[in-house]
Amino acid sequence: MTEGRKTGIFALIAGVVALLAWATTNRNRIDTSDVTQMIGKVLFEKFTDPVNAASLKIQRYDTAKESFDDFEVSKDRSSGRWSIPSHDSYPADASKQVADASNLFIGLKVLDIASEKREEHGLYGVIAPDKTKENQGGDGVGMLVQLRDDKAAILADLIIGKEIDKKKRFARIPSEDVTYVVELETTPLSTDFKTWIEPDLLKLSSMDIENLSVRDYQIIPTNQGMVLSRNYEADLAFSSTNSQWSASRITTFEADPPVEKKIGENEQLNTTKLNDVRNTLDSLKISDVAKKPAGLAADLKGDKTKLTKEAVQSLEGRGFFPNPNQKDGNIVDFYSKSGELIATQKDGVQYLLRFGGAAGADINKAVEEGKEDTVSINRFLLVTVRLDESKFPEPQLERLPESVEELKALEKLKKAAEAPVPSVPTEPANVPLDNAPKADNAPKSDEKGSEEPKPDSAPAPTEPKKDQAAKKNARGFLVSAQAPESNAQQDKPEKVDSAAPTTDPQKEPPKPDASQEPTEEEWKERLSAER
Numbered sequence: 001m002t003e004g005r006k007t008g009i010f011a012l013i014a015g016v017v018a019l020l021a022w023a024t025t026n027r028n029r030i031d032t033s034d035v036t037q038m039i040g041k042v043l044f045e046k047f048t049d050p051v052n053a054a055s056l057k058i059q060r061y062d063t064a065k066e067s068f069d070d071f072e073v074s075k076d077r078s079s080g081r082w083s084i085p086s087h088d089s090y091p092a093d094a095s096k097q098v099a100d101a102s103n104l105f106i107g108l109k110v111l112d113i114a115s116e117k118r119e120e121h122g123l124y125g126v127i128a129p130d131k132t133k134e135n136q137g138g139d140g141v142g143m144l145v146q147l148r149d150d151k152a153a154i155l156a157d158l159i160i161g162k163e164i165d166k167k168k169r170f171a172r173i174p175s176e177d178v179t180y181v182v183e184l185e186t187t188p189l190s191t192d193f194k195t196w197i198e199p200d201l202l203k204l205s206s207m208d209i210e211n212l213s214v215r216d217y218q219i220i221p222t223n224q225g226m227v228l229s230r231n232y233e234a235d236l237a238f239s240s241t242n243s244q245w246s247a248s249r250i251t252t253f254e255a256d257p258p259v260e261k262k263i264g265e266n267e268q269l270n271t272t273k274l275n276d277v278r279n280t281l282d283s284l285k286i287s288d289v290a291k292k293p294a295g296l297a298a299d300l301k302g303d304k305t306k307l308t309k310e311a312v313q314s315l316e317g318r319g320f321f322p323n324p325n326q327k328d329g330n331i332v333d334f335y336s337k338s339g340e341l342i343a344t345q346k347d348g349v350q351y352l353l354r355f356g357g358a359a360g361a362d363i364n365k366a367v368e369e370g371k372e373d374t375v376s377i378n379r380f381l382l383v384t385v386r387l388d389e390s391k392f393p394e395p396q397l398e399r400l401p402e403s404v405e406e407l408k409a410l411e412k413l414k415k416a417a418e419a420p421v422p423s424v425p426t427e428p429a430n431v432p433l434d435n436a437p438k439a440d441n442a443p444k445s446d447e448k449g450s451e452e453p454k455p456d457s458a459p460a461p462t463e464p465k466k467d468q469a470a471k472k473n474a475r476g477f478l479v480s481a482q483a484p485e486s487n488a489q490q491d492k493p494e495k496v497d498s499a500a501p502t503t504d505p506q507k508e509p510p511k512p513d514a515s516q517e518p519t520e521e522e523w524k525e526r527l528s529a530e531r
Helices: 003-037 095-105 118-124 131-136 271-282 309-317 404-418 487-491 520-530
Strands: 055-062 067-075 082-084 110-115 143-148 154-163 168-172 179-183 209-222 225-239 244-252 301-303 320-322 331-336 340-345 349-364 374-387 470-472 478-480
Touching: 055 095, 067 095, 067 131, 095 143, 095 154, 110 118, 118 168, 118 179, 209 271, 209 331, 225 271, 244 271, 271 340, 309 320, 331 349, 404 520
Parallel strands: none
Antiparallel strands: 055 067, 055 143, 067 082, 110 179, 143 154, 154 168, 168 179, 209 225, 209 340, 225 244, 301 331, 320 331, 340 349, 349 374, 470 478
16 A cells, blocks of 8 residues: 555544544534523423323332332223332322322423533432442432323433432433433422321221230241240120120130130239220231232131242241141141231121231331430231121021911911000009098198088088189099089080081991901912012
8 A cells, every 4th residue: 555545544534533523522512502501491391280190100229228119109091090019009099199299390490400421420319220230339329200191101200319408409311411400399209108008007996896806826936847836815895884894715725725714803804905905906007018929818728739839938938827737638727926816896897917027117207306216116917807797696587488378377476466465454543532531640731721621511602713623632632623503504405516417327338347358369469479
């Protein structure tokens, strides 16, 4: 190759490199100009209505757990119900919270440009979360938030970085290198499961609980395997009349066979602790959930043909063990590590609680200033809701007649039962007559006007007053007094009211005979109706 040709090639290469350098410089200059123009503009212009949000996904690094939180809540297109796919699609109470989260991104404006360099993402805390790099820690990793509509189209996609002040934060769109400054409140963007659900576990009132059944036992590991150790069982009832507890049964397993314990004269149930149990059931809160494995029924009976080895290990890791004394059969009973409690309400709804192993703890921040934080121990719990059949006794059904003769016999019994019972005649009250002789020890009235005339005395010449038509005699009985009339008035016949209608007994319509027996056809019709 000649020197001239080499020189030409080098010149061509230099020209290409210069052209590339110019193009790159020019592109960067254009990008910088566009980024500067973003100040004051809305990041997600097409997202204007929070109702369009059908799913929310949040990824962040949890420093306390040293792992990534991957939280998602979504709405079913057909039913419109919210659930949490990241927690086995547990039902969520998320309508308002998703709306609050959506409103954070609607109208979100760029306040300033912090950086355009990718290598500075860690400085501003806007590195995208990546579970494959979990062992590298969360230094410089931001919180990724994605909002999608019901067709999975992205409405908002943002990595939220470090806090500048109480209102401002660094933020970055995942597909860009530019780090923005935005005004954003992150409180609605919680990955805490408890904030997205109805936390009240049982939704009951302690005042409705009237029965408690305690099954106190433990599953203890030994060299020979797991051993079931029973302590005692007790069936207790609460009386709302006197606010006292009573025990219908207490069985202890200290000896073999078990012993029924009776409460002594100088013993009594601890009412305070039993009331505390009722109140605790009223305040049980959900911390987290896990789906029970396939093959485990609601009554905690497992099908060996469906339960895998991994499923059994998962249950044992949470404190639920197969009955160590049960070796045969395909159905195996599972026992909880820390016993069982059965709570029955007045309406017959019964809750069976099985207490498993410990599941970490929650730190409850003190609300009042000067108070210390408290720690709540979490425990795995299996809850089964059922109906107490003893609260609903089976009704007594009447026997249906099989023939006309049976129907006639039943009708006869009904008539006999409905017939009025003849009243027993009672003796008339022993009312003393005015002309009866008075006893010597009869009390005398001090009032002058209360004396009665003697039987032989003549009537007074003056006409009695109308308000004296009824008065009490000396013994206190109410008697009637009638004004005397002349003999002429007594001899007069009574006048008949001419306006009163006269009835002719011969013209009255005949009354139906109540004792008339139905015909055989009518009996058959009635039998058919009864059946």
